[in-house]
Amino acid sequence: MKVVQSTCNYCSLSCNVNFHVEDNKIKFVEPTKGYPVNDGFCCIKGLNLDKQNTKYKNPTLPKLRDENGVMQEISWDEAFNAFASKIKDIQNKYGKESVAFISTGQLTTEEMALVGHVGRNYLGINGDGNTRLCMATSVVAHKQSFGFDAPPYTLNDAELSDVIVLIGANPVVAHPILWGRMRKNKKAIKICIDPRKSETAMQCDKWYDVKPKADIKLMYTLANVLIQKDWINKDFIEKHTEGFDEFKNFVSKFDIENVEKETGISKEKVLELVKLIHEGKRVSLWWTMGVNQSYQAVRTAQSIINIALMTGNIGKPGTGANSITGQCNAMGSRLFSNTTGFYGGGDYDNEARRKRIAQVLEMDEEMLPTKPTIPYNQIIDKCISGEIKGLWIMCTNPRSSWINNETFLKATKNLEFFVVQDIYDDTDSAKLCHLLLPSQSGLKKEGFLINTERRMSAVIPALSKEENELTDYDIFLGIGKALGMGSLLDKWKTPKDAFYLLRECTKGMPCDITGVEYDDLKNSKGVQWPLKAGESINDDQRRLYENNEFYTPSKKAKFMFEEPAERPMQISEEYPFEFNTGRGTVGQWHTQTRTREIDAVEDITIKEAYVNINPETAEEYKLQENDKITITSMNGEAREFIVKISNTVKKNQIFAPMHYMNTNALLPSYFDTYSKEPSYKYVPVKIQKVS
Amino acid sequence: MRRIKIDRKKCIGCLTCTTACIVAHGSKDTRTRIALSSEGKYAPIFCRNCDRPECVYACPTGAMSKDDESGLVVYDKSRCAVCYMCIMGCPYGVLKMDKETQSEVMKCDMCKHTESQYPNCVAKCPTGAITLEEVSEH
Numbered sequence: 001m002k003v004v005q006s007t008c009n010y011c012s013l014s015c016n017v018n019f020h021v022e023d024n025k026i027k028f029v030e031p032t033k034g035y036p037v038n039d040g041f042c043c044i045k046g047l048n049l050d051k052q053n054t055k056y057k058n059p060t061l062p063k064l065r066d067e068n069g070v071m072q073e074i075s076w077d078e079a080f081n082a083f084a085s086k087i088k089d090i091q092n093k094y095g096k097e098s099v100a101f102i103s104t105g106q107l108t109t110e111e112m113a114l115v116g117h118v119g120r121n122y123l124g125i126n127g128d129g130n131t132r133l134c135m136a137t138s139v140v141a142h143k144q145s146f147g148f149d150a151p152p153y154t155l156n157d158a159e160l161s162d163v164i165v166l167i168g169a170n171p172v173v174a175h176p177i178l179w180g181r182m183r184k185n186k187k188a189i190k191i192c193i194d195p196r197k198s199e200t201a202m203q204c205d206k207w208y209d210v211k212p213k214a215d216i217k218l219m220y221t222l223a224n225v226l227i228q229k230d231w232i233n234k235d236f237i238e239k240h241t242e243g244f245d246e247f248k249n250f251v252s253k254f255d256i257e258n259v260e261k262e263t264g265i266s267k268e269k270v271l272e273l274v275k276l277i278h279e280g281k282r283v284s285l286w287w288t289m290g291v292n293q294s295y296q297a298v299r300t301a302q303s304i305i306n307i308a309l310m311t312g313n314i315g316k317p318g319t320g321a322n323s324i325t326g327q328c329n330a331m332g333s334r335l336f337s338n339t340t341g342f343y344g345g346g347d348y349d350n351e352a353r354r355k356r357i358a359q360v361l362e363m364d365e366e367m368l369p370t371k372p373t374i375p376y377n378q379i380i381d382k383c384i385s386g387e388i389k390g391l392w393i394m395c396t397n398p399r400s401s402w403i404n405n406e407t408f409l410k411a412t413k414n415l416e417f418f419v420v421q422d423i424y425d426d427t428d429s430a431k432l433c434h435l436l437l438p439s440q441s442g443l444k445k446e447g448f449l450i451n452t453e454r455r456m457s458a459v460i461p462a463l464s465k466e467e468n469e470l471t472d473y474d475i476f477l478g479i480g481k482a483l484g485m486g487s488l489l490d491k492w493k494t495p496k497d498a499f500y501l502l503r504e505c506t507k508g509m510p511c512d513i514t515g516v517e518y519d520d521l522k523n524s525k526g527v528q529w530p531l532k533a534g535e536s537i538n539d540d541q542r543r544l545y546e547n548n549e550f551y552t553p554s555k556k557a558k559f560m561f562e563e564p565a566e567r568p569m570q571i572s573e574e575y576p577f578e579f580n581t582g583r584g585t586v587g588q589w590h591t592q593t594r595t596r597e598i599d600a601v602e603d604i605t606i607k608e609a610y611v612n613i614n615p616e617t618a619e620e621y622k623l624q625e626n627d628k629i630t631i632t633s634m635n636g637e638a639r640e641f642i643v644k645i646s647n648t649v650k651k652n653q654i655f656a657p658m659h660y661m662n663t664n665a666l667l668p669s670y671f672d673t674y675s676k677e678p679s680y681k682y683v684p685v686k687i688q689k690v691s
Numbered sequence: 692m693r694r695i696k697i698d699r700k701k702c703i704g705c706l707t708c709t710t711a712c713i714v715a716h717g718s719k720d721t722r723t724r725i726a727l728s729s730e731g732k733y734a735p736i737f738c739r740n741c742d743r744p745e746c747v748y749a750c751p752t753g754a755m756s757k758d759d760e761s762g763l764v765v766y767d768k769s770r771c772a773v774c775y776m777c778i779m780g781c782p783y784g785v786l787k788m789d790k791e792t793q794s795e796v797m798k799c800d801m802c803k804h805t806e807s808q809y810p811n812c813v814a815k816c817p818t819g820a821i822t823l824e825e826v827s828e829h
Contacts, residue, residue, distance in 0.1 A: 044706040
């Protein structure tokens with residue numbers, strides 16, 4: 001029996017698993033022992049990777065919608081030619097930017113790089129990723145505060161902290177392997193800041209029940225009290241940061257006496273929290289979507305970074321302001337998708353980078369993008385307004401996942417050509433397309449992913465491709481050829497070719513991986529970037545900023561802050577409930593297209609959209625467990641949900657798992673000012689019992 | 692004897708116990724599982740190693756037996772006739788055959804074969820919904 005070590009392509013932990021394969025069939029899956037991320041364990045999703053496309057098969061051949069609206073099977077050549085001619089027609093008729101693509105954090109790095117080459121370098125179109133939905137905030141926060149999108153930590157820091165602060169993060173459900181490591185750290189005081197008594201809040205030593213979207217005010221108040229009590233690391237601030245005096249002046253108005261009114265947390269409890277942070281010798285602060293998905297997300301993330309900077313909790317074991325990434329390759333997308341910056345980082349107007357990238361890719365500099373893509377929300381807006389006529393999405397399901405998701409349906413109705421590339425032909429988005437390009441799952445792919453702690457790990461095909469089966473990489477190449485890219489694809493023939501191109505692009509950048517060989521990633525412990533040519537790995541757990549140097553021109557980290565914004569929508573007498581969303585269970589992944597194949601998950605998955613409501617609310621509205629309610633949102637949409645009565649939400653709050661189309665239908669189109677990440681976590685709603 | 696005790700209220704349906712069970716046994720199948728109750732609540736189903744084990748009473752070959760010392764119900768595959776009597780007899784519906792070969796009863800062995808000799812599901816449960824507790828036989 002063959003044993004293939006590969007990387008799980010669900011969440012950002014990117015655990016390694018061993019596939020035991022016989023006769024091109026996976027006999028069983030076991031988590032890889034000794035792999036630094038998950039050392040012999042994983043979650044139910046990773047353990048069931050072998051189920052991909054077993055219950056829900058994908059067609060091997062593409063399908064094109066005919067004039068009667070019926071999807072008809074065609075050959076790959078026909079599909080590539082249809083794609084190329086239609087896209088070119090649209091561009092000729094309406095202009096280059098009348099076409100766009102939406103990619104994902106679930107492709108391999110080489111794949112997202114290649115689609116960036118075809119779409120951005122050659123076609124000159126806009127193309128964003130669904131990483132905009134989860135990590136864009138952290139990207140911008142890191143760039144502004146640290147000078148580069150470079151998260152400081154290694155996962156081992158969770159085991160080395162003596163104080164762990166989780167803000168808007170629910171790792172018990174969303175990142176169970178990370179929680180397993182935090183749980184193993186028995187000495188650490190674990191603190192959860194969340195409006196909801198989440199599964200993580202219940203397991204922590206302390207829960208601070210902050211009002212929805214008041215986290216930024218809480219962080220500014222913490223900063224002010226730390227300063228007032230002189231519990232700050234003056235030496236670190238002076239030598240390694242910028243903007244502290246302005247920050248100090250700014251936060252002075254966040255008076256502890258007002259904190260309960262502003263955040264819902266009493267003065268005494270806030271002082272307790274400040275003391276815990278002060279007394280910690282190794283404090284780590286971790287955040288994820290509760291922070292990232294907001295109308296003022298970047299500044300909130302930076303308010304957390306500021307706490308780490310002012311207390312000197314960065315660049316040392318057990319510390320850090322640590323953004324936990326969402327998808328398995330969000331980090332790859334952030335650095336190598338050619339959507340918001342060059343491969344390996346660097347802005348499109350950076351002359352030195354333009355020259356370097358053109359040289360590596362052996363392309364005319366003129367062909368490289370001159371500006372970042374327009375963000376996801378503008379792509380959708382332009383589809384609705386009719387400026388974009390052709391849309392190509394891959395490995396994502398925005399009909400369900402996009403915020404205010406009826407707007408995505410509206411967008412598709414105006415398209416002349418909507419292409420969906422996916423491992424399923426029945427996703428809510430795939431059902432709407434004109435051309436379906438069926439790709440193969442990660443089980444048949446090769447390439448690499450980059451996890452939340454910057455660890456590159458190899459995706460190795462456990463199964464061989466059969467006749468007519470193409471991976472996303474193959475499809476991008478096929479499209480490129482049909483478009484007439486010719487010699488522009490010569491350096492991209494295989495994922496390995498792409499890897500070496502990307503590697504060259506990183507030379508001299510903070511994410512320099514010129515010391516990594518493609519084949520060295522196989523059967524390895526992964527490699528955290530950076531690793532420069534000539535360097536060797538002495539430690540499997542490497543964190544950044546240990547030399548206290550950041551990537552800004554001054555090498556100092558920056559305190560970034562601004563006035564807390566008003567909520568774009570306020571609760572009112574008519575809309576008295578605050579609607580919040582998040583992950584439902586460990587086994588449910590995003591819009592459930594993949595995890596519906598796992599029996600153990602399906603057995604316990606509630607099929608209809610549901611919400612948690614407080615027992616007092618249930619009593620007031622005369623609701624019993626499993627009753628149906630209509631929730632009407634301030635965004636104008638109303639949907640039905642099943643009631644689950646729970647003390648985890650407060651009386652004026654409602655929590656809805658994000659995996660259902662009904663949930664995202666209720667959320668309004670609000671975005672962070674800087675990252676353009678959607679604000680998935682807050683909208684005022686009203687409820688009515690369905691009679 | 693020690694028995695795995697379940698607190699349904701603490702179960703969050705994370706399936707860590709199911710994962711732990713499969714990983715500990717290096718198999719494709721779990722020896723425990725979680726179901727949804729008729730009220731839509733998570734209901735972990737684990738072998739109780741019953742004091743009066745119907746699976747043992749039903750077994751015609753002695754493959755299922757009650758170990759007097761540990762109090763556990765022990766399954767001996769080499770004596771199993773694959774007659775399904777234990778599966779039919781189990782009042783909790785916890786016993787199943789392995790999916791692939793349908794020749795081995797997936798019976799909890801409290802992870803006695805592992806290094807820790809401690810139920811991996813209990814060790815890994817993040818919420819304390821399943822615990823190992825001493826119970827007096829009666």
